[in-house]
Amino acid sequence: MGSSITVRHLVAGTLGAALLRNWYRDGDVNEQRRRELVDVLAGDPDDLLDIVLDPTERDLLSGYAQWSEHYDGHNPLIAVEEQVTIPILDRLVHADVRALDAGCGTGRNAALLAERGAEVIGFDQSAEMLAIAQAKVPSGRFDLAEFAALPYPDEHIDVIVSSLAVCHLPDPTIALGEFRRVIRPGGTVVVADPHPDARALGGQAFFGFRLGEPLPWVRNHFHPASTWLRACRDVGFGVVDCVEVPYREVQHASHPAFGRYPDAVRAATGDLHGLWVWTFRRD
Numbered sequence: 461m462g463s464s465i466t467v468r469h470l471v472a473g474t475l476g477a478a479l480l481r482n483w484y485r486d487g488d489v490n491e492q493r494r495r496e497l498v499d500v501l502a503g504d505p506d507d508l509l510d511i512v513l514d515p516t517e518r519d520l521l522s523g524y525a526q527w528s529e530h531y532d533g534h535n536p537l538i539a540v541e542e543q544v545t546i547p548i549l550d551r552l553v554h555a556d557v558r559a560l561d562a563g564c565g566t567g568r569n570a571a572l573l574a575e576r577g578a579e580v581i582g583f584d585q586s587a588e589m590l591a592i593a594q595a596k597v598p599s600g601r602f603d604l605a606e607f608a609a610l611p612y613p614d615e616h617i618d619v620i621v622s623s624l625a626v627c628h629l630p631d632p633t634i635a636l637g638e639f640r641r642v643i644r645p646g647g648t649v650v651v652a653d654p655h656p657d658a659r660a661l662g663g664q665a666f667f668g669f670r671l672g673e674p675l676p677w678v679r680n681h682f683h684p685a686s687t688w689l690r691a692c693r694d695v696g697f698g699v700v701d702c703v704e705v706p707y708r709e710v711q712h713a714s715h716p717a718f719g720r721y722p723d724a725v726r727a728a729t730g731d732l733h734g735l736w737v738w739t740f741r742r743d
């Protein structure tokens with residue numbers, strides 16, 4: 461197997477997680493996991509298992525510059541996230557609302573906000589992602605900016621939505637502080653982020669795999685509930701809701717092990733959460 465990290469290691473780890481998370485429960489199922497592990501670790505040449513991954517971290521700027529080229533392709537995490545966030549946006553966003561897509565990337569949420577008649581503002585640290593957002597939502601205003609210093613006046617925004625972006629900050633408190641400053645009294649903030657459970661399965665932001673090249677990824681920080689609650693207390697937000705979203709079949713199906721070992725993939729992620737969606741309000 462050499463010293464590279466291959467699909468074989470990823471699959472073996474997933475089978476191991478499935479076994480570990482259930483070892484005390486059902487002998488027959490665990491015997492199946494054991495046989496699968498022996499099979500994978502046997503080392504027989506295999507076109508899928510021997511694909512080299514060699515994950516390599518990229519910084520946020522160069523990572524998103526590269527990811528922007530195909531960011532808008534199929535993303536199972538986003539498919540699941542939208543099942544939760546779209547109904548929330550349906551309730552909050554309408555004409556007469558000035559809405560901010562924070563860490564807007566290629567403008568996925570900005571487009572949803574525009575479809576609902578809102579005046580749309582978006583910001584992101586990546587010029588490449590922003591250019592796509594601007595083309596997608598020509599009526600929107602898009603700014604090259606950081607969560608730590610938003611280029612908007614106090615109490616300027618009615619609704620803020622931020623998906624899968626605050627997770628890139630080591631501490632969400634700075635972002636929430638700026639959200640608190642720019643949102644009007646009574647305004648609502650919706651933040652969708654990877655759930656801390658996802659860390660148990662190596663849930664970083666992988667993108668753009670090309671055969672023969674290292675698999676690039678950018679770092680997610682998994683902020684625990686205590687951090688969010690403390691940040692809200694410190695900056696002055698009330699927590700309206702927190703929806704914890706379990707892994708769904710569309711996410712299982714995208715796992716490299718799923719084709720051969722679907723039950724193991726389900727057992728590895730079963731009853732864990734892939735993301736959560738927080739709703740905060742400024743009174």
Ligand SMILES: C[S@@+](CC[C@H](N)C(=O)[O-])C[C@H]1O[C@@H](n2cnc3c(N)ncnc32)[C@H](O)[C@@H]1O
Pocket residue numbers: 520524562563564565566567568569583584585586589605606607608622623624625626628629665
């Ligand atoms: C996974 S993408 C999410 C994009 C979009 N919100 C969506 O859900 O499709 C994360 C985005 O956060 C942006 N980002 C990360 N750190 C940032 C920071 N400190 N300030 C502004 N944007 C940031 C990245 O450039 C990237 O476009």
